[in-house]
Amino acid sequence: MLPNNLHVALLSLSVSAVPLRNTFEEEPYMKRKVLRLSQTFNQIKDVNLQLASTTAKKIVEDPFEQSKRWKITSSYGDIGLIYRDEETNAYVASRMPAVYSACYRVLKEVRRRLPGFSPSKVLDFGAGTGSAFWALQEVWPKSLEKVNLIEPSQSMQRAGRSLMQGLKNLPLIHSYDSIQSLSKSITKSEREHDLVIASYVLGEIPSIKDRITIVRQLWDLTRDILVLVEPGTPHGSNIIAQMRSHILWMEERYRKSSRKNNEVCKDLITEKAGAFVVAPCPHDGACPLVKSGKYCHFVQRLERTSSQRAYKRSKGDPLRGFEDEKFSYVVFRRGSRPSDPWPLDGMEFETLKEQHAKRNPEDLEIDYEDWLKLQQSDDTPHEVADAETDIADDLETDDAPREVVNAVTYDSDDAVETDGPIDSEEDEEREEERGSADLGGGWGRIVFMPVRRGRQVTMNVCRSTKRDASEGSYDRIVVTRTKNPTLHQQAKRSIWGDLWPC
Incomplete structure (x- = not known):
């Protein structure tokens, strides 16, 4: 369920950003925008699948091309999502709730696996309209002090600021167009962030080389936790698997090199050397699903907003009140994996x-007279039936x-x-x-x-x-x-x- 303040903000932005038209024209107009945005996503996905993994590409960051989010030069021409105000509004109405739900699910998993972790300084790469930021606010509402957002699209930045209007107790927020502009604006001591997240953005970059370059830059900006989230498709899962393999390989090589160079003084090897996977993987080896014909992904169910039900409806058919968002993710942490005992060590189970x-046969005896007296005040027959079912289950399994x-x-x-x-x-x-x-x-x-x-x-x-x-x-x-x-x-x-x- 979306937070109430986010739900209200989405409704207000969806209404205000639509150009002034007649009431009867607004809904078809937004439907066309949502459909066109979906076609753009599919086109980029198809091009990504055609690109050779070894082909070198170049990311062009042009501050004067404010309407382009990621402009990528390749042998297939310029590829990228163009987010003007209309496309941004279509994204907010159709995709933002699902992206928020996936980010919230992942960050909540981080909090459960790391109950003592409370980030104060966060970097959100490819922030868009702030889906990950809203999830961060829900998971760690008290610890956040400073948030750096990287989003090249000025339209996306404006939409994100509009959604945040009126919120109280916000952390200090700075927006940047690129990693380079962030690096120029902060000192070396301010580079590291407790948590860095990149959600639904790596798939828009078709070259593996460029993805690795960006992820390595994000890892350099990470003090503790790095979170990568992509759509739960074979392509998105493959991107996550590639980035997972590279980060683990890079840190293992660095750790071996540091150990070799510091054999005399082992104290120089810091505790943060190396990396391991917090979630979802329970190990740091090669992904066993890569050659299995399956791909690692998870599903988050969310309630559709009124704008989604209106704009995603096709041919007048009613939509379900919910949708299932598939996503793939990986969470890295600096350091070495703890060597804790396994939960089943020393356990003996009886058949x-x-x-x-x-x-004891006496434990199975039930005083039905006392039980019926307790039920006399309840006249609903289904509750009695449920209680009888519970007793039967207790006899069988307790x-x-x-x-x-x-x-x-x-x-x-x-x-x-x-x-x-x-x-x-x-x-x-x-x-x-x-x-x-x-x-x-x-x-x-x-x-x-x-x-x-x-x-x-x-x-x-x-x-x-x-x-x-x-x-x-x-x-x-x-x-x-x-x-x-x-x-x-x-x-x-x-x-x-x-x-x-x-």
Whole structure:
């Protein structure tokens, strides 16, 4: 669910940015703009697939071409998205809510994996109309002190400022046209940011060489966390996999070189040397999905705004009240991955037969007279039926021990949330009490939705195969109630994107 203030801002901007036309012409006009924007996205994606990976390209940053966001010179001619006011308004109406939802999901995952991390200085590359900024405000509303935005399109910058009008307690915000202009405006001591994010922007750059150059520049500006988010398509997932491989390879080479040059004085090697993946990968090895014919992505469900329902409707057919945004991402952190014990180390699980042999028959006795007295005040028959179902479930499954495994199940945010703040202080306290999974290699990631058939659950899990998390594999895990009722209870509640103990 979008924050209330963002929802109101989107509505006001969508109305104000549309040129003055008759009431009957406004909706078809916006539909044409949204359709044209979608065609531009598809055209750039098609060109990206045609470009050879080894072909050198050049990014041209022309401050006088204020209508162009990214102008790229290649053998196929100039490619890029042209964001004038009309195209920007179409983007806000059609794409901004989905981009915000994906960014919020990723940043919330960072907060869950790193509960002690609270960024004060942030860099948003390719900020657009501020989708990532709004997500940052929701996830870390109190810690943000300074935010640097890099966005070449003046129209996008104006739209972002318009959306922020009237907000209180904002951090100090500076906007720049390029990384070069940012570097000229700050000192060397101000270069590093606690968190750097680049969302839905690398796919607009067709050359792998240029993408790597930009990501390396962003990594140099990163003190702690770097977040990359792309659409959840084969092309977007491939971009994330390439950038992931390059950053890990570059930092591993640097660490080996530093260790070799400082054998005499090992203290010169800083704790921040190296890099590891915080999410979604549980390991730092080669991606096991690259050659599997599948691609790593996740899904975020969001409620459609009124403008989306109006402008995305085709041929008068009603739209669903929600949409599913597919996205791929990777989160890097400087330093070495912690060597924490794996969650299943030393755990002994009983089979269902062994648990039944140990249970006390008195525990299964239910005083139905007392139970019926409690239900006399409730006249709704469906509640009685639900209670009977709960009792039956308790008889079947509650004999399993409750805290044998400290498995961490993350909310996926797939359900549409209620109005009001996405995260209240009570929710944050509840998350802290529930605990968080460590960053060691003992926690795998569930990729794709688990399949439940009878008393067994089948999951596709990306997990580490070595204690140092240097290698990983993509495995299919089957959890049955007969062999392991405790893990079966966890598996039944697990969904796409959750962590799984290895």
